[in-house]
Amino acid sequence: MTYSYTQISQCVRCPRSYRYRYLDGRREKDTRAAMIFGRCFETALGAYFRREDPSAVLFKEWGAFRDAPFEYRKGDSWDRLVHQGVHLLQKFAQDDRVHVPRPQENLQVKLHRTLPGDNEFVAYIDAFGALDGKECLIDWKTTTSRYTDEPGGLLTLDPQLICYSWISGISDVALVVFVRKQMPEIQYLKASITEEQRKEFGELVHSAVEQIESGRFLPHSGIRFPQNGCTSCSHLGLCLNNQPLIGTNLIRRPGASDLDWLDELVD
Numbered sequence: 613m614t615y616s617y618t619q620i621s622q623c624v625r626c627p628r629s630y631r632y633r634y635l636d637g638r639r640e641k642d643t644r645a646a647m648i649f650g651r652c653f654e655t656a657l658g659a660y661f662r663r664e665d666p667s668a669v670l671f672k673e674w675g676a677f678r679d680a681p682f683e684y685r686k687g688d689s690w691d692r693l694v695h696q697g698v699h700l701l702q703k704f705a706q707d708d709r710v711h712v713p714r715p716q717e718n719l720q721v722k723l724h725r726t727l728p729g730d731n732e733f734v735a736y737i738d739a740f741g742a743l744d745g746k747e748c749l750i751d752w753k754t755t756t757s758r759y760t761d762e763p764g765g766l767l768t769l770d771p772q773l774i775c776y777s778w779i780s781g782i783s784d785v786a787l788v789v790f791v792r793k794q795m796p797e798i799q800y801l802k803a804s805i806t807e808e809q810r811k812e813f814g815e816l817v818h819s820a821v822e823q824i825e826s827g828r829f830l831p832h833s834g835i836r837f838p839q840n841g842c843t844s845c846s847h848l849g850l851c852l853n854n855q856p857l858i859g860t861n862l863i864r865r866p867g868a869s870d871l872d873w874l875d876e877l878v879d
């Protein structure tokens with residue numbers, strides 16, 4: 613069995629949701645415009661580091677979805693996303709704070725780690741490069757709201773960065789957050805992950821795999837602040853036996869997908 617960060621985090625958040633998605637094949641419809649746009653934007657970033665025209669690449673990639681039946685968030689549209697994307701790419705080039713040498717080798721790098729019982733863990737690292745001259749592992753995010761970075765050191769608790777630090781053995785990590793809002797903004801957030809955090813994440817992975825192999829997927833339900841995970845869960849319709857909600861949010865696709873990691877691109 614091959615595990616990814618998305619699988620482990622979903623199991624930790626709610627084992628029932630894990631079962632729905634990875635055993636029963638009930639996954640969210642792949643029509644979220646923001647997620648597809650995130651993929652296109654990442655391809656454009658790759659073009660930037662290869663010294664190609666990133667805006668042209670973004671138009672080409674995102675252009676393939678111009679007439680796709682996406683459900684856009686209120687105020688969003690195909691045009692609005694592409695303009696925000698171009699603006700962010702221009703700002704990223706002006707800032708000139710991130711460098712990725714040999715982009716063919718250092719972008720979208722697949723790492724894997726062997727787990728007990730013939731299992732493995734796979735992660736795709738967005739980039740190995742340097743932020744403000746300091747070498748680090750970099751994760752891109754496209755989002756519509758700023759990441760909270762206060763109090764200081766908050767980023768060291770980001771589970772995805774801890775996961776990537778665990779699988780790579782690299783302490784210095786960074787999030788580059790492309791914020792799609794009225795005035796597009798880029799956050800450059802740095803963190804240093806400790807050896808103890810990596811060790812603990814390894815233990816978390818082992819315990820999640822044990823839980824999955826035990827076949828017990830008890831729900832971790834929550835509807836009240838701050839544990840209101842059910843209200844944003846795509847499997848809510850299944851737990852409520854609400855057929856219209858199931859039909860709106862989910863499709864049935866057997867087994868885990870090789871492309872699960874793509875969910876990690878956007879917030």
Ligand code: SF4
Pocket residue numbers: 626628629632831832833834841842843845846847848849851
């Ligand atoms: S709706 Fe709540 S209990 Fe049901 S799968 Fe989602 S998070 Fe778990």
